[in-house]
Amino acid sequence: xxxxxxxxxxxxxxxxxxxxxxxxxxxxxxxxxxxxxxxxxxxxxxxxxxxxxxxxxxxxxxxxxxxxxxxxxxxxxxxxxxxxxxxxxxxxxxxxxxxxxxxxxxxxxxx
Amino acid sequence: xxxxxxxxxxxxxxxxxxxxxxxxxxxxxxxxxxxxxxxxxxxxxxxxxxxxxxxxxxxxxxxxxxxxxxxxxxxxxxxxxxxxxxxxxxxxxxxxxxxxxxxxxxxxxxxxxx
Numbered sequence: 001x002x003x004x005x006x007x008x009x010x011x012x013x014x015x016x017x018x019x020x021x022x023x024x025x026x027x028x029x030x031x032x033x034x035x036x037x038x039x040x041x042x043x044x045x046x047x048x049x050x051x052x053x054x055x056x057x058x059x060x061x062x063x064x065x066x067x068x069x070x071x072x073x074x075x076x077x078x079x080x081x082x083x084x085x086x087x088x089x090x091x092x093x094x095x096x097x098x099x100x101x102x103x104x105x106x107x108x109x110x111x
Numbered sequence: 112x113x114x115x116x117x118x119x120x121x122x123x124x125x126x127x128x129x130x131x132x133x134x135x136x137x138x139x140x141x142x143x144x145x146x147x148x149x150x151x152x153x154x155x156x157x158x159x160x161x162x163x164x165x166x167x168x169x170x171x172x173x174x175x176x177x178x179x180x181x182x183x184x185x186x187x188x189x190x191x192x193x194x195x196x197x198x199x200x201x202x203x204x205x206x207x208x209x210x211x212x213x214x215x216x217x218x219x220x221x222x223x224x225x
Contacts, residue, residue, distance in 0.1 A: 031211045043202065043215040056212060091156065095211055098144050098163070102156040 006092050006103035013110055018080040021106045024073055025094030029101070034067055034077050035091040037105075043091070049075065082110045113138045115205050115216035123222045124193050132188045132219045134203030140164075142208035145179065145186045150218070151199040159201075162186065163208070193223045 005024040206213035
């Protein structure tokens with residue numbers, strides 16, 4: 001198995017632009033998570049899905065952030081419009097029966 | 112609400128010293144999972160261990176060992192005979208058994224000097 005695949009690995013964008021981060025979970029995993037890592041706030045859980053259904057999005061910072069999981073093999077995290085304070089590393093993880101696997105992360109820089 | 116506290120922000124040791132990273136957690140759940148992850152300078156999150164709340168047996172894996180004390184809500188991690196390659200940020204995490212929502216502590220940055 002190739003593990004959890006995130007794309008792109010790095011993204012640099014200008015303030016105000018839309019950014020879409022992508023994640024392909026491990027096949028068969030029934031949970032998918034989006035985390036954000038910053039120096040100030042550490043690793044924060046943004047949202048997670050169970051069987052493609054969003055369960056808890058209380059960690060999503062504001063309405064500029066949205067996440068979807070249209071099928072079991074794909075999820076997106078969208079920021080529109082992006083702001084410099086959104087600069088962070090965004091991790092996707094998938095899980096089955098409490099065993100988690102993280103992707104390599106997307107480093108987002110908003111200038 | 113679930114909370115994980117890693118009080119040690121940074122630790123610096125000399126190679127071959129033993130070092131213990133502390134983790135204290137809070138949860139209302141009776142069943143839960145505890146985890147340790149390592150984040151080396153390259154940035155990926157490396158899984159080290161998962162322990163469920165049923166099992167308080169301590170675990171040893173090579174130079175790594177974990178001490179789970181339910182009575183004090185602690186899940187401490189010890190590295191014996193530390194090596195330079197152990198330098199990383201170490202995260203303790205907690206997840207509800209039913210909801211699978213894993214929450215991380217703030218992390219402890221370990222520096223092992225030659």
